[in-house]
Amino acid sequence: MLEVDIRLDFGAFSLQVRQGFAGSGVTAIFGRSGSGKSTLLRIIAGLEGRAAGRVAMDNAVWQDSGQLMPPERRGVGYVFQDTRLFPHLTVRGNLDFALTRARGLGGPGLEDVVQALDLGPLLARRTTALSGGEKQRVAIARALLTAPKILLMDEPLAALDDARKAEILPYLERLRDTGRVPILYVSHSMAEVTRLAQQIVVLSAGRVLRAGPAADLLADPDSVTLFGVREAGAILTARVAGQEADGLTRLDTSAGPLLLPRVDVPVGTALRIRIHAQDVILSRNRPEGLSALNILPATITALRFGDGPGAMVQLRAGNDLLLARITRRSAAALELAEGIPVFAILKSVAVAQADVGAATAENG
Amino acid sequence: MTVPDLGPLWLTLHLAGIVTAVLLVIGTPIAWWLAFTRSRLKPVVEALTALPLVLPPTVLGFYLLILFSPRSAVGGAWLDLTGTTLTFSFLGLVIGSVIYSLPFTVQPLQAAFEGLGRGPLESAAMLRAGPFDRFRSVVLPLSARGFLTASVLTFAHTLGEFGVVLMLGGNIPGRTKVISIAIYEHVETINYADAHILSAGLLVFSFLVLLLVYSVNRRFPVAVG
Numbered sequence: 001m002l003e004v005d006i007r008l009d010f011g012a013f014s015l016q017v018r019q020g021f022a023g024s025g026v027t028a029i030f031g032r033s034g035s036g037k038s039t040l041l042r043i044i045a046g047l048e049g050r051a052a053g054r055v056a057m058d059n060a061v062w063q064d065s066g067q068l069m070p071p072e073r074r075g076v077g078y079v080f081q082d083t084r085l086f087p088h089l090t091v092r093g094n095l096d097f098a099l100t101r102a103r104g105l106g107g108p109g110l111e112d113v114v115q116a117l118d119l120g121p122l123l124a125r126r127t128t129a130l131s132g133g134e135k136q137r138v139a140i141a142r143a144l145l146t147a148p149k150i151l152l153m154d155e156p157l158a159a160l161d162d163a164r165k166a167e168i169l170p171y172l173e174r175l176r177d178t179g180r181v182p183i184l185y186v187s188h189s190m191a192e193v194t195r196l197a198q199q200i201v202v203l204s205a206g207r208v209l210r211a212g213p214a215a216d217l218l219a220d221p222d223s224v225t226l227f228g229v230r231e232a233g234a235i236l237t238a239r240v241a242g243q244e245a246d247g248l249t250r251l252d253t254s255a256g257p258l259l260l261p262r263v264d265v266p267v268g269t270a271l272r273i274r275i276h277a278q279d280v281i282l283s284r285n286r287p288e289g290l291s292a293l294n295i296l297p298a299t300i301t302a303l304r305f306g307d308g309p310g311a312m313v314q315l316r317a318g319n320d321l322l323l324a325r326i327t328r329r330s331a332a333a334l335e336l337a338e339g340i341p342v343f344a345i346l347k348s349v350a351v352a353q354a355d356v357g358a359a360t361a362e363n364g
Numbered sequence: 365m366t367v368p369d370l371g372p373l374w375l376t377l378h379l380a381g382i383v384t385a386v387l388l389v390i391g392t393p394i395a396w397w398l399a400f401t402r403s404r405l406k407p408v409v410e411a412l413t414a415l416p417l418v419l420p421p422t423v424l425g426f427y428l429l430i431l432f433s434p435r436s437a438v439g440g441a442w443l444d445l446t447g448t449t450l451t452f453s454f455l456g457l458v459i460g461s462v463i464y465s466l467p468f469t470v471q472p473l474q475a476a477f478e479g480l481g482r483g484p485l486e487s488a489a490m491l492r493a494g495p496f497d498r499f500r501s502v503v504l505p506l507s508a509r510g511f512l513t514a515s516v517l518t519f520a521h522t523l524g525e526f527g528v529v530l531m532l533g534g535n536i537p538g539r540t541k542v543i544s545i546a547i548y549e550h551v552e553t554i555n556y557a558d559a560h561i562l563s564a565g566l567l568v569f570s571f572l573v574l575l576l577v578y579s580v581n582r583r584f585p586v587a588v589g
Contacts, residue, residue, distance in 0.1 A: 045490060046489075047486050047489070070489070070494070071486070071489040071490065072488075072489045072490075072491075072492050072493055072494050073492075075492075076490060077490065078486075078487075078490035080483075080486075080487065082483070084483050084484065084486070084487035085487075086484065086487070086488075086502060086506075087506070088505045088506055097488075097491055097493075097501070098491045098492070101491055101492040101493055101497075102492055142491065143490070146490070146491050146492055
């Protein structure tokens with residue numbers, strides 16, 4: 001458990017955060033550029049000496065009333081966006097740098113980390129000769145080898161193209177699922193956050209707007225103000241029920257079956273399905289003659305109107321919550337209100353998070 | 365043609381070597397501070413360290429002569445303490461040269477440290493490396509070019525020193541008679557042959573040192589500083 005109660009004034013900008021962070025799993029720190037995410041991470045790491053306040057990890061006080069524990073003694077693993085590998089050392093040299101200084105601290109062994117991140121073929125290479133994705137894998141490995149009490153990741157994928165991101169994400173998922181080290185993951189990408197995070201802290205203009213379990217926050221009808229219209233969307237938990245002969249994969253959710261273009265994982269695999277709010281159409285009656293394959297019965301649990309023509313509808317579908325982004329006019333025409341049963345037509349479904357490997361699928 | 369007295373050459377190399385070593389020790393923390401400080405005093409310190417670049421060496425030598433004089437507080441205290449004077453001594457030359465060559469050490473190192481930035485230091489701190497460890501295992505190797513440039517410039521600049529020595533050290537063989545003074549004296553006494561030998565020797569030596577340095581420099585894999 002990491003407890004933070006800090007304040008940093010920097011010209012016109014002020015960062016003021018009082019927040020506890022979970023002692024396990026991935027906590028995403030989400031926010032726009034300039035919201036103070038990276039600065040918060042740097043304060044936790046001890047790299048911003050000017051911050052006032054208190055930082056404590058488990059029973060160790062890292063900062064209190066002007067007393068700062070030096071960053072090298074905190075046991076923080078830090079993955080920088082720009083990797084910051086040492087150019088004068090090889091990949092092996094970079095890993096050894098961390099390993100020799102963490103000796104006797106009970107961290108993972110070199111072989112385990114090299115294997116987990118597939119670094120074997122890279123060990124003898126110079127870091128300047130690596131691709132962006134390879135560099136980031138080395139940076140993650142190097143941070144793990146310091147035997148950290150907590151892993152801080154500052155937009156580790158932001159500088160990579162989509163193909164490289166897809167290459168790194170499975171490693172991060174495995175880290176989350178098998179590692180015992182809590183991870184603070186700074187990102188402004190909703191896709192990464194929904195895929196990786198169990199907890200979300202939303203930062204805006206230096207303040208915590210919201211914090212809580214990812215599933216709750218993502219299904220919050222007010223979340224459109226937090227994440228933006230295009231990014232708002234909830235998570236359905238599903239299990240792979242079977243592979244159909246026509247190339248579709250059948251999933252079971254608590255609200256009913258779903259069909260997706262083939263997801264290449266074994267039957268029984270648990271998946272998190274991300275459903276964008278703007279990809280959900282509502283109908284009072286079960287629609288017929290539609291090309292959409294996925295229609296779930298649901299009940300309206302909340303209705304929110306903003307300033308514009310839009311409306312956000314929260315639905316309960318089985319045990320999960322869904323969000324639908326519709327117009328104010330439709331809400332009036334359908335006479336939508338809390339407690340009314342509807343049918344949610346899912347235009348598009350994406351696999352957000354798999355326990356095994358990476359998979360993304362769109363469904364028309 | 366007689367064999368010229370090579371004493372001034374050895375004395376000069378001895379002086380330049382000591383001054384370079386002293387300046388690396390003194391100049392590194394100054395350059396480090398200048399590269400990373402947010403203090404408002406930074407421009408003041410920068411201007412002070414750059415002064416020897418613009419001042420005629422005779423001005424520096426003049427003030428040091430007054431400071432070192434047994435009648436001044438510093439020179440008097442030194443005389444009481446050691447029984448010797450700082451003027452017309454090898455130690456006096458070392459002190460004068462250290463001040464005179466200070467910018468040639470500080471400026472390349474400052475540029476190297478600034479080029480390095482805080483990134484590698486923070487990165488090393490996150491890998492559990494303490495301050496001294498960070499300097500030794502990250503800063504030194506990544507600023508190698510800067511240290512090389514600073515050393516060579518300092519050494520070469522001290523080799524060619526004349527004005528400060530003239531004011532401060534005079535012309536005592538084996539103690540303060542450095543090569544530039546010896547050449548000056550040979551020319552004054554119309555002994556062109558010896559002046560030629562010493563001058564050509566210094567020229568060739570300087571060129572060889574610089575050639576060696578730049579050849580080594582090319583092979584450094586990391587272009588920082």
